[in-house]
Amino acid sequence: MATIDFYEKPGCVGNARQKSLLLAAGHVVQVHNLLAQPWTPEHLRSFFGERPVAEWFNPTAPPITTGEVDPSQVSASEALALMIKQPILIRRPLLQVENRRAVGFDLTEVDAWIGLARDSDLTQDVQTCPSSSQRV
Numbered sequence: 001m002a003t004i005d006f007y008e009k010p011g012c013v014g015n016a017r018q019k020s021l022l023l024a025a026g027h028v029v030q031v032h033n034l035l036a037q038p039w040t041p042e043h044l045r046s047f048f049g050e051r052p053v054a055e056w057f058n059p060t061a062p063p064i065t066t067g068e069v070d071p072s073q074v075s076a077s078e079a080l081a082l083m084i085k086q087p088i089l090i091r092r093p094l095l096q097v098e099n100r101r102a103v104g105f106d107l108t109e110v111d112a113w114i115g116l117a118r119d120s121d122l123t124q125d126v127q128t129c130p131s132s133s134q135r136v
Contacts, residue, residue, distance in 0.1 A: 001026040002114045007034040007094035015093055018105045025117045034094060035087045041080040047094045047101040053079050056103065061088045 004022060006029050008015035022029050048056045054071040056079055063069040063086060074082065083089045095102045097114055110116060 001028065002097045003028040003030065004114070005030050005032060005094075005096040007032045007037065007092065007096075009034055009088070009092055012092065014105075018093060021107075021110075021116055022114075025115055027114065034090055034092055037087070039084045039087065041077070041084065044080055044083060044090070045076070047096075047103045049102070051103065056083070056091055057089055058091045061086075063089060 004027050006019060006022070008019070008031060010033055019029050019031070053074060053076050057064060057069070057071040059071070061069075064071065069082060069089065071079070091103050093105055095105075095110075100113070102109070102113070107116065
């Protein structure tokens, strides 16, 4: 089993469901408040890998839903600066196991990476906010 650094928005229902899946698989989950971390551009960037910049963002964040920020129109450096200033913009969760980092919670990817419980329903949607149809 893995020890996972799990960066979440406290109180997020989706993050709670994700943590439950990890715990059910026997992993140790070390929870961190994504909104209170002292992010640097280099550290934050390391979670996004090769994903397009637009996929770094939490599409349900108020600055995005109001049109203040358009993820498809910002560069990587602009995105990181915006996210450091307004961490609510960061897609969640951010995950770290040893030296590997990732963003989001695609069940198939997480299962292939660190494993989930055998009886986990890998077709369930644990990235969509229960109060909206958008991904968190």
